[in-house]
Amino acid sequence: MKHLKFVPFIIALLISGIYILSIPDLPLGPMYDLLMKLRPRLEAPADLVVIDTTNLDGDPITSDDVVRLLITLSAMESRLAVFQTRVHLPDEHQSFSSTERQRLVQREFARIQKNIINLFDGIRLGSVRPQDAARYVQDVTGLVEESKNRLLLTIAESGNIRELELEKARALFNRIIVCDDLEWGRSAGSALEVWGGQAVYSSVDRDADGMLRRIYPVRELPNKQLVHAGMALLLYTIGGDATIEGSVNTLSIRNEKVQYVLPLDTRGRFLVHHTESYKTIPLKDILAYQEQEKKLYEALKEMERSGYFIHLDPLQYPTTLYEYTQSLEMEVLDSPLPDLLRQWREARKAFYKAVSEYLQGPAEQTILKGYDALLVTENLKEGGKERIASLKELVSQSFSWARKAYDELMVLYTQLESVLYNGYCIVGSTSGDAEASVALLSTILSRSFIYPGKPLYLFLANTVVLLVLFIMSTLFSPLWFFVFSVILAIICLFINAGLFVIGGYWYAPIIPVGIVLGSSLLYLLEQALLLLYMRRHQELALKYRMSQDAFKTHLRSIPLHDLAVVPKPVDIQEMEALILCVRHASFLGDGPSIPLKDFAQDVKVFRHKTAELIKSYGGTILWMDGEVLFAAFGFPHRASLPSWNPAREALTAAQNIVTTFSDEPVTVGIDYGISAFYFDVLSGYSALGRISIHARVLSGLAGRYQVRLLCSESAINYIQNHIDEPLGASFIDTLVDKQEQRDIRFFTIPYNGHSGL
Known part of the structure; x- marks a missing residue:
């Protein structure tokens, strides 16, 4: 059974080998995520910002929002925009949504309202003479008709107009990377039109648990x-002359100044770090910035209508400056020339500066002082003071509203400028593809690469570990072996974790840990089954041939650390032992002189009493044959009970047997030496060899020499060497063993006060 010790480790080696060598790449999972948190933390590039569209719940952003976004990016002088979200452009036959319809109607009616108010302000202030009023009314009516026609035309040709506006904005901010797998207007975007590089994709494959752990930097298609969008951004930042060269499990990106060699798995994927902190700004904040700018203009326009700018040069009115920036914006959209673009940006800054100087200057106090001077005038008509007081309150209120609108605008402006100025922008969801681009770019730029481990190397390492486990199984008991296997599993975990955390080499720590613990449990299961098997067979062979205490002691003596080498009862075992042969001379002859049933009862009682006496002294009953009964002291071996003395116990048992049957012709023969023991379910235990023959002969000779107990010289020497007091043995005669061609001297031993003679 020695070969059984190899079985659990061979099984573990085969299973682990089939699994490890069948997978192209080592698996990732929660253990990977946990250990990733122990690696040095990565910071995203300082000039990288994600314009978050998460609140859109995966819906595409409208072309109107993209136009406003691109105008803002151009105004903030951003370097690049990578769109990783769909851009929706309604087709020309699609009806307006309720929101779009409301926005369009409000814009046109605001123009109508503005024209009507300007007309009446001109009449009220005397700028329009009564005789010219009819002409101005006709002009206003014509403007209303134009608004109606423009509204109808816009609704009818909304798709074409929006597409044109989108392309104008794209031409204004022309540093855009759009992805081939995402909708851009009416068709998929084409990166080739933007930066002259490779075609770009955005959507990444996540693992089954939804986690993003690896990305294809380059994806090969048939044609x-x-x-990836993150790679496109990297290529843009390091220069258009950068080249991509792929080889076995690596990807090289290089130009004259820089080189990155990315380790890839067998499928060409790159393992990335998750960057927890990077600049983000919601898209709604950018849109809110433009809306806030319009609110400020409306507040300033009300102040202009109220005449608060009367002391300013009309060309320096804040409203005039804003309208000038808007006109420049339209021009730069139509013709994005560098000088015109610079002029537009300077006009925007001039508008902000003029508003700040006006609102923070003495204009408000000057107007209020003018109203205060009117209040002290004595010749005011009835109700005049109340009217002036209300106008004075309106001044304070108008300036307050304008300052509030300006302050809110500056908060948004400062926030946007801090992240968008000279920034590389990724437009997308922070919980989607944009996150993948940030992770890919940050991992490459930091050079904190993760190297996918080779399954073959892991298999070879596990083979060594299993060999160590096998060696330990030969040295330790199952309990200590399990303790050692747990320690070994922890060591494997720390080694693999250290390789990953410190060196970046991923060898899936859970696999060696699982193999170590699995093989150890398989070994323990085998040992448990083997122990049950051994105990069952030992019980079948010895349970009723030994005392219960002796049998339990024997079971405890089985070496648990090496069960496979423990002989089975059916195995032939050679060992030295004292063999006792107990003979009842009256049972020998041609047949019983009493009724057969009574004879059988006497034999039964003799055998039972003799067996119980022998078992009570730790002996083992071998077999019974007619008038004789054989027993052994020293078999089976009891190494776990060194205090047990088979020599003393055998001597005492033999003396007590002849004492117990003092009135019956019972004799005992004892010899010592090597016997071959084995068990057979048909005949019980056998002790083959000359020793059992000598014991049987001596038990028969005892009656001839008128003694009860005879021992061979070897048995006398063995017993005397293991007891302290002298035996008092008396020499009887010499037995000639013709087969062995030697003389065997035998002796008698006194018992219960008898000399033995």
Whole structure:
């Protein structure tokens, strides 16, 4: 059974080998995520910002929002925009949504309202003479008709107009990367039109648990090659002359100044770090910035209508400056020339500066002082003071509203400028593809690479670990072996975790840990089954041939650390032992002189009493044959009970047997030496060899020499060497063993006060 010790480790080696060598790449999972948190923390590039569209719940952003976004990016002088979200452009036959319809109607009616108010303000202030009023009314009516026609035309040709506006904004901010797998207007975007590089893709494959752990930097398709949006951004930052060269499990990105060699798995994927902190700004904040700018203009326009700018040069009115920036914006959208673009940006800054100087200057106090001077005038008509007081309150209120609108605008402006100025922008969801681009770019730029481990190397390492486990199984008991296997599993975990955390080499720590613990449990299961098997067979062979205490002691003596080498009862075992042969001379002859049933009862009682006496002294009953009964002292071996003395116990048992049957012709023969023991379910235990023959002969000779107990010289020497007091043995005669061609001297031993003679 020695070969059984190899079985659990061979099984573990085969299972682990089949699994490890069948997978192209080592698996990732929660253990990978946990250990990733122990690696040095990565910071995203300082000039990288994600314009978050998460609140849109995956819906595409409208072309109107994209136009406003691109105008803002151009105004903030951002370097690049990577769109990782769909851009929706309604087709020309699609009806307006309720929100779009409301926005369009409000814009046109605001123009109508503005024209009507300007007309009446002109009449009220005397700028329009009564005789010219009819002409101005006709002009206003014509403007209303134009608004109606423009509204109808816009609704009818909304798709074409929006597409044109989108392309104008794209031409204004022309540093855009759009992805081939995402909608841009009416068609998929094409990166080739933007930066002259590879085609770009955005959507990444996540693991089954939804986690993003690896990305294809370059994806090969039958007819083209796609680079990830994060890679496109990297190539843009390091220069358009950068080249991509792929080889076995690596990807090289290089130009004259820089080189990155990315380790890839067998499928061409790159393992990325998650960057927890990077600049983000919601898209709604950018849109709110433009809305706030319009609110400020409306507040300033009300102040203009109220005549608060009367002391300013009309060309320096804040409203005039804003309208000038808007006109420049329209021009730069139509013709994005560098000088015109610079002029537009300077006009925007001039508008903010003029508003700040006006609102923080003495204009408000000057107007209020003018109203205070009117209040002290004595010749005011009835109700005049109340009217002036209300106008004075309106001044304070108008300036307060304008300051509030300006302050809110500056908060948004400062926030946007801090992240968008000279920034590389990714437009997308922070919980989606934009996150993947940030992770890919940050991992590459930091050079904190993760190297996928080779399954073959892991298999070889596990083979060594299993060999160590096998060696330990030969040295320790199952309990200590399990303790050692747990310690070994922890060591494997720390080694693999250290390789990953410190060196970046991923060898899936859970696999070696699982193999160590699995193989140890398999070994323990085998040992448990083997122990049950051994105990069952030992019980079948010895339970009723030994005392219960002796049998339990024997079971405890089985070496648990090496069950496979423990002989089975059916195995032939050679060992030295004292063999006792107990003979009842009256049972020998041609047949019983009493009724057969009574004879059988006497034999039964003799055998039972003799067996119980022998078992009570730790002996083992071998077999019974007619008038004789054989027993052994020293078999089976009891190494776990060194205090047990088979020599003393055998001597005492033999003396007590002849004492117990003092009135019956019972004799005992004892010899000592090597016997071959084995068990057979048909005949019980056998002790083959000359020793059992000598014991049987001596038990028969005892009656001839008128003694009860005879021992061979070897038995006398063995017993005397293991007891302290002298035996008092008396020499009887010499037995000639013709087969062995030697003389065997035998002796008698006194018992219960008898000399033995």
